[in-house]
């Protein structure tokens with residue numbers, strides 16, 4: 063990658079278990095880009111609210127969000143959300159968080175708090191010497207970075223996605239989460255116009271990564 067290439071933002075969106083995280087991680091290993099998993103942000107906030115016994119309701123959540131000090135730790139090429147100086151652990155993948163996260167993610171104050179935080183990750187990446195950002199989620203190409211240099215939307219049949227989650231040993235209703243995430247009022251899960259839509263149902267992870275890597279390389283080659 064030429065040292066003069068402009069900073070590149072790669073937005074990867076898609077439903078639950080669509081392959082976003084594995085693809086984003088593999089790309090971050092191949093390019094000098096910081097990996098940001100925004101699903102982990104919503105999960106971390108949800109775990110914190112559950113720990114405090116707070117229900118997904120605007121007034122209580124707004125009050126609790128006011129107490130949270132969000133930070134970022136960069137580790138192994140990835141940016142991790144800190145809450146009060148601590149990076150939440152595996153509790154963010156628990157069945158309780160899987161079941162509650164879409165309800166908290168639908169709340170306007172939660173999305174507003176994370177919008178600023180997530181846009182700020184470009185500064186974190188630049189401060190750590192990365193040449194780009196790979197951010198994965200549901201609304202990255204539509205709301206967080208609609209002008210990203212590359213926007214990809216991954217989808218796969220629900221049966222295949224349920225199989226992937228079960229293989230990971232996770233208890234997760236992917237179809238129900240997608241239904242909630244797609245039908246919410248604020249920043250719903252959607253393939254934004256102009257994004258590259260990839261159906262990964264019958265593709266291996268290597269195939270998906272190769273396709274997106276080719277798009278990144280094409281973008282770099284034509285960058286001014």
Ligand code: DC
Nearest residue numbers: 078100101104163167199200201239
């Ligand atoms: O990517 P994931 O399955 O870990 O995401 C967990 C939940 O977080 C998902 O069901 C909806 C929410 N989410 C969101 O609303 N917006 C994002 N950009 C990322 C995740």
